[in-house]
Amino acid sequence: MLRDEHRANDVLQTVMLKVIKTIASLSDISKFNGWLKRITYNTTIDLIRLNQRLVDVGDEVEFDYATDEVLSHINKPGWDLDTFLAILQERERVVVWLYAIEGLSHSEVANQLNISEQNSRIIFSRAMKSLKTLAADERYSGKKVGDHNE
Template sequence: MSNSEKSKAFLYKKFYGYVMTIVFRYMKHEMEAEELTNECFVKVFSKINSFSIHDDEVILEKTFKAWIGRIAVNTSIDALRVRKQMYMLDDLNGSDTLHFSVEADNRLEYNDIIALIRELPDIQRSIFNMYEIEGFSHEEISKELGIPESTSRTYLTRAKQKLRKLYASQINLERIQS
């Protein structure tokens, strides 16, 4: 095994979980996420020469993680576009826009929250992830997805409303079961 192959194997092992976590927030199925994660690493390895190496190891690791994180986000969004799952149709009916007040409750674990996010329609899930988790601005989301900023804001609002509704349903279900 050459040094280049060893370096690739090291990077793959070190950052696989990180990239998979990002991709899995966009994809509904684990197999899709695994395929896209591998696609991300193909892109990372093909574009590695464009990454600027910093002398400080701490800064280097942070900037590298951010760099591969951005590749993971972009790859996920591209996959959703290619699969034509990001329809711009109004995917909510009137009952979905009701407001629910949700009390702070620590009964939901991380996996429960991710499961709720996965129930969002693709466009809402993508915008929610990009804005709330990845830290994109509405302007950046607009450019990345080719939609108006106002549409990004609207879908984010709808995603939050739907999550509140799903969360309230989950809490009520847990109360009934206990």
């Protein structure tokens, strides 16, 4: 999500410190993986908030993508999700990840990133439009541009 090894290492260090300090509060060891994932997720979002201001883009026309449509595009064989997400801007990548991969609603994404719900929708729509364009580009998908058999 961060696309920067040094920032990712900072998150790892912070997460490990939090785990060491709060492991005693974990009442059920079988929930350790989920607990660790939540700490890592929250720490990553906190770092993004500190290092980047997300600008509210206002009430522009949006392209509304249903969750089923998003998943159908992402799960196509021609989609190399890691490559595509790496090309997106950080805020777009985070919104796509939280909404499409983690399954949060736009309201929840907006709360996590301290932006408006409308902004989350617009950022997501722009990112999906970019991803669809990239998927049609043979440099990224292996398909010829204009190939409708994706």
